[in-house]
Amino acid sequence: MEWYYPFIVLAKVVIVLIGVSLAAYINVYFFRKELGRMQSRMGPNRVGPEGLLQSLADAVKMLIKEDTIPADSDRLLFKIGPALLIIPIFVAFAVVPFSNDWSFGQTVLHPVISNTNVGLLIVLALTSMGVYGVVMGGWASNNKYGMMGSLRASAQMISYEVTLGLSVIGVVMLAHSLNLGDIVEGQASGTFATWYIVRQFPAFIIFFAGIMAESARPPFDLPEAESELVAGYHVEYSGARFFIYQTAEWSAMLLWVCVAVILFFGGWLPPFGALSFIPGWLWFIAKCYALIFTIIWVGATWPRIRYDELMTLNWKVFLPIGIANFFIVAAWKTIAASLGVGV
Amino acid sequence: MPTNYIGIGLFILVGMGFTGATFAAAALIRPSNPNPIKLEPYECGVPGVGDARDRFHIRYYVLAMLYLVFDLEVVFLYPWAVQYDKLGLFGLMEMLVFVAILLIGYFYAWKKGALDWV
Numbered sequence: 001m002e003w004y005y006p007f008i009v010l011a012k013v014v015i016v017l018i019g020v021s022l023a024a025y026i027n028v029y030f031f032r033k034e035l036g037r038m039q040s041r042m043g044p045n046r047v048g049p050e051g052l053l054q055s056l057a058d059a060v061k062m063l064i065k066e067d068t069i070p071a072d073s074d075r076l077l078f079k080i081g082p083a084l085l086i087i088p089i090f091v092a093f094a095v096v097p098f099s100n101d102w103s104f105g106q107t108v109l110h111p112v113i114s115n116t117n118v119g120l121l122i123v124l125a126l127t128s129m130g131v132y133g134v135v136m137g138g139w140a141s142n143n144k145y146g147m148m149g150s151l152r153a154s155a156q157m158i159s160y161e162v163t164l165g166l167s168v169i170g171v172v173m174l175a176h177s178l179n180l181g182d183i184v185e186g187q188a189s190g191t192f193a194t195w196y197i198v199r200q201f202p203a204f205i206i207f208f209a210g211i212m213a214e215s216a217r218p219p220f221d222l223p224e225a226e227s228e229l230v231a232g233y234h235v236e237y238s239g240a241r242f243f244i245y246q247t248a249e250w251s252a253m254l255l256w257v258c259v260a261v262i263l264f265f266g267g268w269l270p271p272f273g274a275l276s277f278i279p280g281w282l283w284f285i286a287k288c289y290a291l292i293f294t295i296i297w298v299g300a301t302w303p304r305i306r307y308d309e310l311m312t313l314n315w316k317v318f319l320p321i322g323i324a325n326f327f328i329v330a331a332w333k334t335i336a337a338s339l340g341v342g343v
Numbered sequence: 344m345p346t347n348y349i350g351i352g353l354f355i356l357v358g359m360g361f362t363g364a365t366f367a368a369a370a371l372i373r374p375s376n377p378n379p380i381k382l383e384p385y386e387c388g389v390p391g392v393g394d395a396r397d398r399f400h401i402r403y404y405v406l407a408m409l410y411l412v413f414d415l416e417v418v419f420l421y422p423w424a425v426q427y428d429k430l431g432l433f434g435l436m437e438m439l440v441f442v443a444i445l446l447i448g449y450f451y452a453w454k455k456g457a458l459d460w461v
Contacts (some may be wrong), residue, residue, distance in 0.1 A: 005349070006349055006353070009349050009350045009353055010357075012350065013350060013353050013354045013357050014357060016354075017354075017357055017358070017361060021361075063365070063372065063373070064368045064369070064372050064373055065373060066373055066374050066375060066376065067369065068377065068381055068382060069382070070382055070383065070384050071382040071383065072381065072384065072394075079366075082362070083359070083362040086358065086362055087355065087358040087359060087362065089359055090354060090356045090358040090361070091351060091355055093354070094350045094351045094354045095351075108422075112348035113350035113351075113353075113354065114347045114348060114349075114351050114370040115347055116347045116348065116351075120421075121421060122351070124402065125359075126367070128414075136353060139396065141384070141395075142384055142394065142395045142396065143385055143386075143395050144384075144386065144391070144395045144397075145385065146395070147395045147396065147397075147399075148399075151399055151403055154403075155402075155406050158406070158407065158410040158414075159406065159410065161409060161410070161414060162413040162414050162417060164416075165414065165417035166417055168414075169417070169420050169424045172421060172424040172425060173370070173424045173425075173427050176425060176427075176428060177425060178421060178425060178433075179446070180436055195447055230385065235385055236384065236385060236434065239369055239373055240365055240366050240368075240369030240370075240373070241366070243369075244362060244365060246365075292440075307460060308459070308460040308461060310460075311406075311458070311460040312458070312459075312460070314436065315409070315458040316453070316458055319413070319449075323442060323446070326420070326424065327438075327439070327442075330427060330434075330435050330438065331435065333427065334431060334432050334435050335430075337355075337431065
């Protein structure tokens with residue numbers, strides 16, 4: 001390890017942090033524009049060309065707004081709640097590889113901050129920790145809507161955490177690794193036929209519903225069901241702390257989309273070998289936005305589901321399918337090994 | 344490689360710095376005119392009755408316990424899944440026994456209504 005290694009890592013960290021925050025705000029614009037079009041509206045179109053600066057204007061406005069802290073709240077927990085949600089989500093980006101290696105002559109740059117062999121486990125562990133920020137925000141604000149919102153959010157997040165974790169086991173078995181880069185390389189064959197969405201389609205359905213529930217996107221947005229709960233766990237938040245909560249929610253969605261692209265859509269791999277002249281990072285971004293588009297599309301199409309339906313879907317449908325899925329993979333691998341054919 | 348984890352440690356520090364800087368910057372430029380009515384909890388304009396940290400439904404506790412059991416199971420599954428090719432049929436049988444014991448509890452919870460949300 002060279003003496004300058006930590007500085008390279010620090011530079012990567014700063015670049016990823018800025019990129020993720022920017023992408024979160026581009027996603028807000030993308031979301032509002034797409035949702036507007038799907039509802040026969042224009043979406044934001046006043047600030048800047050085509051409304052492109054709308055998210056920036058919103059961010060500036062949130063930062064200069066007064067920060068009210070309710071009189072009966074737990075001031076310490078109220079203040080650190082947003083930080084406890086956003087930091088684990090940011091840190092989880094440290095294990096996400098955004099592209100294949102870039103080589104400039106002799107030097108090779110790995111577009112991943114921490115190339116650990118337990119990457120997927122770190123992502124799941126850190127996103128579980130985000131629940132603390134949600135619970136603390138709702139509990140500390142001493143508001144009945146906030147309290148109910150945080151209870152619902154935590155119940156939903158921990159429930160779907162289980163099936164999300166189960167659904168990726170089939171992928172891990174096929175890839176023989178928890179390293180996200182190795183999982184992408186495990187799908188490489190020149191075409192999209194070996195991507196894990198083809199080989200693990202039931203797992204992808206569970207994972208996709210799981211990421212929508214984890215990032216509280218419609219139709220799974222019960223933690224912030226406006227008609228019942230006003231805004232959910234952050235109902236008392238304003239100003240900079242609300243800004244941090246919003247950034248955290250959009251970053252979480254971006255994180256899950258990146259992980260979904262890596263696990264099921266071959267990350268930076270092109271769908272056909274003939275298209276490999278397009279650089280990997282462009283494929284990665286294109287796949288991410290295709291998935292974000294789909295998530296918003298599903299949210300614009302389906303009405304919000306009932307809470308008991310949400311829990312039944314997770315515990316009585318997804319959980320048995322998830323367990324059956326990885327046993328089928330295991331049995332198939334054993335049979336294939338005894339027959340001497342590749343999986 | 345332990346050096347791989349430098350990035351995670353640095354990211355925690357930079358993430359804390361980002362959040363702290365946002366709060367600090369906002370604290371410098373925002374107004375602050377609190378008054379007792381503004382600091383009341385939001386309750387549709389009506390004065391709130393009682394404390395929000397009231398009793399809540401027992402289902403949330405049941406759910407938290409189910410989560411503990413199943414999420415721990417999932418954590419045990421990861422090393423098994425990575426090493427599956429080396430374990431082979433033995434690994435499959437071991438995991439069938441492990442999950443079968445867990446599924447007995449799962450169906451018990453189902454029959455008892457712990458999975459119903461009414």
